[in-house]
Amino acid sequence: xxxxxxMAAAQGLLAxxxxxxxxxxxxxxxxxxxxxRGAPPWQPYRELRxxxxxxxxxxxxxxxxxxxxxFVVFASTLxxxxxxxxxxxxxxxxxxxxxxxxxxxxLLGTFFLALAGLDPGSAFGGMGASRxxxxxxxxxxxxxxxxFALARSAGSTNLGEIAARTIADPLSAVSPGHLxxxxxxxxxxxxETGRLPIDNPATxxxxxxxxxxxxxxxxxxxxxxxxxAAALKLLVFFALLGNLFVPWGLARAFTLEAVMTAAGxxxxxxxxxxxxxxxLETRVAKLRLFRVPELxxxxxxxxxxxxxxxxxxx
Amino acid sequence: MTxxxxxxxxxxxxxxxGALAALAFRGVAARALVAAGALGxxxxxxxxxxxxxxxxTTLAFAAPWLPLTGLALRxxxxxxxxxxxxxxxxxxxxxxxxxxxxxxxxxxxxxxxxAMFNVLLLSLTVxxxxxxxxxxxxxxxxxxxxxxxxxxxxxxxxxxxxxANWYLAVSHAGFAALIAAFxxxxxxxxxxxxxxxRSVGLTPGTRDLVFLLALVGFxxxxxxxxxxxxxxxxxxxxxxxxxxxxxxVVIKMGVYGLMRVALDLLGGGPAWxxxxxxxxxxxxxxLGVLYALMEHDLKRLLxxxxxxxxxxxxxxxxxxxxxxxxxxxxxxxxxxxxxLYHTLNHACFKGLLFLGAGSVLYATRTRNMEDLGGLITRxxxxxxxxxVGAAAxxxxxxxxxxxxxxxxxxxLMGGALVPRPEVAIGMPIAVAMLALTSGLAVAxxxxxxxxxxxxxxxxxxxxxxxxxxxxxxxxxxxxxxMCVALGLTPFLVVPVLSRALTGLGRLPMTxxxxxxxxxxxxxxxxxxxxxxxxxxxxxxLGVLxxxVLRLLxxxxxxxxxxxGRIGQTPRMEYTATAFAEPLRRVFAELYRPTEDLSIDFHxxxxxxxxxxxxxxxxxxxxxxxxxTPFLSALRGAAAGVRQVQAGSLHLYLAYMTITxxxxxxxxxxxx
Numbered sequence: 007x008x009x010x011x012x013m014a015a016a017q018g019l020l021a022x023x024x025x026x027x028x029x030x031x032x033x034x035x036x037x038x039x040x041x042x043r044g045a046p047p048w049q050p051y052r053e054l055r056x057x058x059x060x061x062x063x064x065x066x067x068x069x070x071x072x073x074x075x076x077f078v079v080f081a082s083t084l085x086x087x088x089x090x091x092x093x094x095x096x097x098x099x100x101x102x103x104x105x106x107x108x109x110x111x112x113l114l115g116t117f118f119l120a121l122a123g124l125d126p127g128s129a130f131g132g133m134g135a136s137r138x139x140x141x142x143x144x145x146x147x148x149x150x151x152x153x154f155a156l157a158r159s160a161g162s163t164n165l166g167e168i169a170a171r172t173i174a175d176p177l178s179a180v181s182p183g184h185l186x187x188x189x190x191x192x193x194x195x196x197x198e199t200g201r202l203p204i205d206n207p208a209t210x211x212x213x214x215x216x217x218x219x220x221x222x223x224x225x226x227x228x229x230x231x232x233x234x235a236a237a238l239k240l241l242v243f244f245a246l247l248g249n250l251f252v253p254w255g256l257a258r259a260f261t262l263e264a265v266m267t268a269a270g271x272x273x274x275x276x277x278x279x280x281x282x283x284x285x286l287e288t289r290v291a292k293l294r295l296f297r298v299p300e301l302x303x304x305x306x307x308x309x310x311x312x313x314x315x316x317x318x319x320x
Numbered sequence: 321m322t323x324x325x326x327x328x329x330x331x332x333x334x335x336x337x338g339a340l341a342a343l344a345f346r347g348v349a350a351r352a353l354v355a356a357g358a359l360g361x362x363x364x365x366x367x368x369x370x371x372x373x374x375x376x377t378t379l380a381f382a383a384p385w386l387p388l389t390g391l392a393l394r395x396x397x398x399x400x401x402x403x404x405x406x407x408x409x410x411x412x413x414x415x416x417x418x419x420x421x422x423x424x425x426x427x428x429x430x431x432x433x434x435a436m437f438n439v440l441l442l443s444l445t446v447x448x449x450x451x452x453x454x455x456x457x458x459x460x461x462x463x464x465x466x467x468x469x470x471x472x473x474x475x476x477x478x479x480x481x482x483x484a485n486w487y488l489a490v491s492h493a494g495f496a497a498l499i500a501a502f503x504x505x506x507x508x509x510x511x512x513x514x515x516x517x518r519s520v521g522l523t524p525g526t527r528d529l530v531f532l533l534a535l536v537g538f539x540x541x542x543x544x545x546x547x548x549x550x551x552x553x554x555x556x557x558x559x560x561x562x563x564x565x566x567x568x569v570v571i572k573m574g575v576y577g578l579m580r581v582a583l584d585l586l587g588g589g590p591a592w593x594x595x596x597x598x599x600x601x602x603x604x605x606x607l608g609v610l611y612a613l614m615e616h617d618l619k620r621l622l623x624x625x626x627x628x629x630x631x632x633x634x635x636x637x638x639x640x641x642x643x644x645x646x647x648x649x650x651x652x653x654x655x656x657x658x659x660l661y662h663t664l665n666h667a668c669f670k671g672l673l674f675l676g677a678g679s680v681l682y683a684t685r686t687r688n689m690e691d692l693g694g695l696i697t698r699x700x701x702x703x704x705x706x707x708v709g710a711a712a713x714x715x716x717x718x719x720x721x722x723x724x725x726x727x728x729x730x731x732l733m734g735g736a737l738v739p740r741p742e743v744a745i746g747m748p749i750a751v752a753m754l755a756l757t758s759g760l761a762v763a764x765x766x767x768x769x770x771x772x773x774x775x776x777x778x779x780x781x782x783x784x785x786x787x788x789x790x791x792x793x794x795x796x797x798x799x800x801x802m803c804v805a806l807g808l809t810p811f812l813v814v815p816v817l818s819r820a821l822t823g824l825g826r827l828p829m830t831x832x833x834x835x836x837x838x839x840x841x842x843x844x845x846x847x848x849x850x851x852x853x854x855x856x857x858x859x860x861l862g863v864l865x866x867x868v869l870r871l872l873x874x875x876x877x878x879x880x881x882x883x884g885r886i887g888q889t890p891r892m893e894y895t896a897t898a899f900a901e902p903l904r905r906v907f908a909e910l911y912r913p914t915e916d917l918s919i920d921f922h923x924x925x926x927x928x929x930x931x932x933x934x935x936x937x938x939x940x941x942x943x944x945x946x947x948t949p950f951l952s953a954l955r956g957a958a959a960g961v962r963q964v965q966a967g968s969l970h971l972y973l974a975y976m977t978i979t980x981x982x983x984x985x986x987x988x989x990x991x
Contacts, residue, residue: 058869061876067776067888069696071707081862085854102854104847106726107717111858113762114716120766124894127693127775128883132894135770139763140902146759147752150729154751158736163847223882227873231865299906310748317736317744 009260010098014088017097020269021087021245025237026050028244028276033208035284050237057230065126065223075122076224076231079115083235083242086111089165090245093268094257096166104163105153108246109146112198112239116142119232123220134219137295141204141216144302145197148190151309155187156250158316169253179252182319186312188251192282193305195243197298199236202287204298214292241276248275324379324395327368328449334361335442342434347425351418354434355791358414358441365445366407372400373816379449389512394451397820398584401660402448402576408802409568409667410441416675416795417561419788420682424473433473433559440466440562444569448576453502453512460498460573464491464541467570470562471554483553490550494540498577501533505585517585527586531593534581535600542574544634545604546946548627552611555626556619556687560678561795563619567626568671572663575633579656582641583825594642595746601638602753605631607942609760610910613767613903614938616689616896618677621768622670625713628757629666632728633659635754639731643738644825651734657817658727664813665720665806669712672799676706679792680772683785689768689896694777698785703773705796710765712803715758718855720807725758727814730847760903767899776890808852897936904938912939 030047037044064072089103089111103111116138123135157163159178160171172179197204200217209215221232249256255271257264293301338357342350372379372395384390395403417437424430443462450456468491471484502512504526509516522530536547543551551571555563582593608628615621640655679702680695681687696703712719732754735747777783787793806813885892904911916935922928964975 058873061874061878063878063880063882065882065885066879067694069774071696071774077862077865078858080865081858084861084865085858088857101848102850102857104849106729106847107849107854110715110717110722110726111854113714113759114711117711117714117716117762117766121770121774124766124770124899125774126882127888127890127893128885129892129894130883132770132899135766136894136899137902139766140906143756143759143763143903144906146755150755151748151752154733154736154748157733157847161846163730163733167846225882226876227869230873231869295902296905306752310752313748314745317739317741 013094013097013260013265014099016265017090017092017094018084018088021090021092021238021241022084022234024273024276025087025234025241026054028241028280029237031277031280032240032284032287035281036287039284039288050233054230054234057225057233058227060226062226062228065128068126068223071118072122072125072223073228075118075125076228076235078118080231080235080238082111082115083238086242087238087245090242091165091169091249091253091256092245092272093265094260095169095249095253096164100164100166105156105165105168106150106163108165108242109149109153112242113142113146115235115239119220123223126223128223130219130222134216134222137216138220141197141298141302144299145194145305148194148302148305148309151306151313152187152190152194155183155309155312155316158313159183165250168250169256172251172253173256173258181316183312183316184251186308186315188247190305190309190312191243191247193301193308195240195247196283196286197302197305199240199243201240201283203290203293203301206292214295244276244279245272247279248272322379324368324372324377325381327364327371328379328381328393328445331361331364331368331445332442334358334364335438335445339435339438339442342431342438346430350430350434351421351425354421354430354438355414355418358417358438359411361438361441361445362407362410362414364407365403365441366411368395369400369403369405369407373397373404373820376819380451381449382451389452389454389510391455392451392513393446393449393455394514395449396824397822398576398579398824399448401664401817401820402572403445405572405664405667406441406444406448406569408664409565409671409799410444412671412675412795412798413561413564413568414795415798416564416678416792417559419791419795420561420678421559422789429473432469433562436466436469436473437562437565440470440565440570444573447573451514453506453514453517457495457499457502460577461495463570463573464488464495467491467554467566470566471558473559473562474557477557479553480557483550483557487550487554490540490547494537494547496537497533497540498537501530501537501581504533505530505581514585518587522586524590527589528593531582531586531589534578535596538574538577538581539600540574541577542571542630542634543604543627544574544600544630545607545627546943548604548608549943549947551627552615552620552623555623555674556617560619560674560681563622563678564671564674567623567674568667571626571630572633572667574630575637575659575663579637579659579824583644583656588641588644588825591642591645594638594640594645595742596638597634597641598638598746598750601631601634601636602750603631604628605635605757606753606760607910609757609764610903610907611938611940613760613764613900614911618680618687618689618692618768618772619674620687621689621764622673622677625673625761625764626666626670628761629662629670629713632725632754632757633662633666635659635750636662636724636728636731639728639735639750642743643731643734646738648734648737651731651737653818653821654727654734655731656821657814658724658731660817660821661727661810661813662721662724665712665724665803668799668802668806669709669719669721672705672709672796672803673713675792675796675799676702676709679788679796680706680785682788682792684779684781686779686781689771691779692772692777692782693775693890693893694773694782695785696773698777698782699773699787701787701793702796705793705800706773707769708800708803710769712807714762714765716762718807718851718858720803720805723807723810723813723851725754726847726849727810728754733847763900763903767896771894771896771899775893776888778890778893808855810851910942912941913937914939 120135123131257268341353379395612624636659644652
């Protein structure tokens with residue numbers, strides 16, 4: 007029990023500490039791939055420090071909701087980071103939330119972020135909110151069906167259970183169901199975390215932006231919380247992709263050695279996924295907003311195939 | 321007299337007293353007595369339901385000396401559950417109604433409203449206790465008619481009479497199907513008692529017929545697509561606390577009836593019964609939310625969400641029926657529990673949202689979201705209540721909508737246990753439709769709350785809005801409390817629900833097992849979650865973040881004009897139409913929007929625009945496709961029948977004679 011609580015806290019803290027580095031790493035890799043020198047991977051930490059030291063400027067038309075939203079977004083994303091297996095499986099936190107809870111907790115953050123976008127009454131915020139919830143809504147079916155595919159082969163929606171079953175049956179990791187579900191979740195990850203080709207995390211003040219438009223009114227410590235939560239969300243999706251589909255390296259016993267190894271392996275997995283995202287973001291251009299549903303439909307078809315293939319090939 | 325009968329008597333006395341007071345008194349006295357009667361009656365109803373659910377006791381009462389087959393009442397687990405739903409939503413609506421109906425003081429409409437509101441609650445209470453066909457059908461009709469009069473209360477508003485007429489016509493078409501269903505089911509048994517119906521042996525074909533008739537009859541009441549057309553018309557035009565009862569409780573009678581007939585009286589059926597219910601549920605859920613997205617009338621938006629949520633409930637019930645026929649009782653119970661849980665939750669959050677929309681209407685006199693905005697500072701308590709309702713209906717943890725949708729998801733994923741191709745392909749699609757529905761519900765309620773309550777007011781009415789009276793706030797707060805409580809305690813609610821279902825249907829129902837005391841887990845389809853711990857955890861993390869920020873980060877905060885918007889006006893804001901625009905484009909095939917843009921240019925130069933008029937409408941082509949042929953055929957038939965009605969007394973006498981002779985001949989021959 008105590009060990010479980012400590013492990014959960016360690017997972018949360020590790021994710022919190024690592025998240026800005028992941029964003030920085032993707033940016034640095036992208037810069038290198040584009041023949042730029044780029045800011046070092048730890049640049050986001052400096053940015054967070056800077057933001058935490060600045061004053062907050064709030065629109066005179068904003069309500070209390072605007073002040074509450076950063077905390078809801080940050081706390082709910084951090085809660086997800088505690089639940090998702092980062093270092094060890096199975097943990098007692100599995101009993102608090104399964105994969106569906108992860109999805110809906112993230113949706114809670116999106117809900118408040120979108121409301122905060124509407125609150126100061128700027129057209130930019132409204133546009134970002136409108137597009138943000140559109141993309142989130144259209145990504146839902148893929149997420150749910152991919153979860154179905156994972157739950158079907160593991161017999162459970164519990165995160166620890168899913169990882170443990172794959173460890174027990176290594177061949178299932180390369181089954182068509184798992185591979186297709188991985189592809190589907192990867193596309194959804196791009197949509198949910200606002201990466202290319204759905205949203206461009208590098209733009210400011212462009213009509214194409216989604217996430218940046220929603221948070222345009224934020225500044226200072228509020229913006230720091232939101233940026234940190236966004237980084238954390240990326241890391242959470244990396245953890246889902248890395249540890250549910252390729253669960254080797256996760257600590258099964260709570261010894262210091264096992265946990266340190268798990269942390270090392272996790273860093274490698276995150277590194278690989280960061281390279282994948284950076285290469286992808288360098289290769290593709292941003293889709294027009296109304297082409298995004300087509301991409302998400304494609305990811306949905308992948309997820310549907312994943313879930314039916316595990317029935318047909320059984 | 322047993323305590324159950326006593327509670328029932330108190331409940332009936334309360335409603336009757338409330339109805340009579342509406343007729344006898346006028347003004348504030350009438351309003352107070354109506355509310356008191358309805359509140360007393362609904363609290364007794366709630367107590368009766370909760371008592372029967374908690375203790376497992378049943379209630380039986382018969383008055384066979386009444387005309388025809390007499391009155392027969394019986395409360396089993398299912399009845400007790402629905403009594404709870406009725407009592408809970410009605411109690412909140414009664415308190416709220418006291419303040420809300422103030423503008424009816426001194427008008428005759430208060431009599432109609434007060435009397436019919438109590439009659440409606442009375443009929444609902446007796447309805448779920450009915451133990452013979454006659455009691456059921458009579459209370460059903462009283463319920464439909466009292467709801468019709470309640471829809472008509474504000475008949476001076478445009479569109480109300482048309483909506484009421486649609487409602488009346490559709491509910492009677494459904495009623496006809498119900499009469500037919502019960503006639504077939506009674507199979508010549510003159511008492512029409514439910515006990516006899518359970519044991520009557522019908523052929524499979526007849527059972528299918530009864531099921532389909534019941535599905536049509538109860539489907540019209542439940543507002544299942546394509547039988548939903550009346551719902552978005554009728555629910556918004558009623559007074560808001562009545563809308564809360566109509567959407568929160570009355571349409572649930574469709575679910576009650578369907579479960580009573582299909583599961584209890586018929587004892588379940590082939591898998592395709594469940595499949596049809598499941599399919600209708602999935603389609604209703606998705607189309608309901610899609611049409612809701614395009615609505616800018618706050619109450620119509622909520623009414624379309626009722627269609628959506630009835631769909632989610634039917635997903636659970638349909639899956640339950642299906643798993644029952646596949647011989648998976650634990651999973652079937654899970655499906656029914658998920659459906660019932662969502663029924664209770666929907667009664668709470670939709671009741672809350674309609675009361676919230678009513679408060680907005682009360683304060684601003686408009687339901688059009690494009691004229692609202694900025695209410696969060698002007699009506700802070702209403703705003704908080706509406707926000708809780710919006711988060712609950714969007715299935716966001718840790719509120720109640722999430723708990724029941726999680727159960728529906730788990731049920732549908734349990735379809736993996738059925739080794740049949742149609743299930744293996746159908747269930748993932750149902751899961752996807754449910755997921756899309758809940759995603760779109762989030763989008764829709766960001767719009768509903770964001771445009772109505774946030775930013776700057778878009779009209780002088782909204783700018784002048786003030787917080788509503790205390791009684792209305794209390795009514796909303798009761799339901800806010802229920803949304804939170806039901807969301808945090810699925811580990812208490814689910815066992816009660818599964819016990820309430822035990823004994824229904826011919827398959828032995830097994831109660832769902834719970835591995836741990838606090839978190840919820842279901843054998844067969846495992847998955848665990850604990851909304852209580854989740855809520856505590858998220859709240860703790862939020863508070864901790866705030867404390868750390870307070871200690872370490874800069875604390876300065878400046879309020880000013882941000883992002884260069886100096887002299888900001890409401891015209892700079894995003895509108896509801898604009899907010900829904902991306903989704904309107906994505907689903908253009910469904911909406912088939914028509915756009916009408918007229919620009920008045922300056923005569924000297926095309927680069928200067930004087931006025932722009934933009935109109936856009938969504939075509940309900942789907943409804944037209946279904947209803948236009950039917951309605952024109954009906955009109956044709958009516959014109960044909962009119963030939964017979966020639967106005968000549970001699971002709972009518974001839975008709976009577978011929979009919980009488982024909983009946984006599986038939987009676988003679990069939991003996």
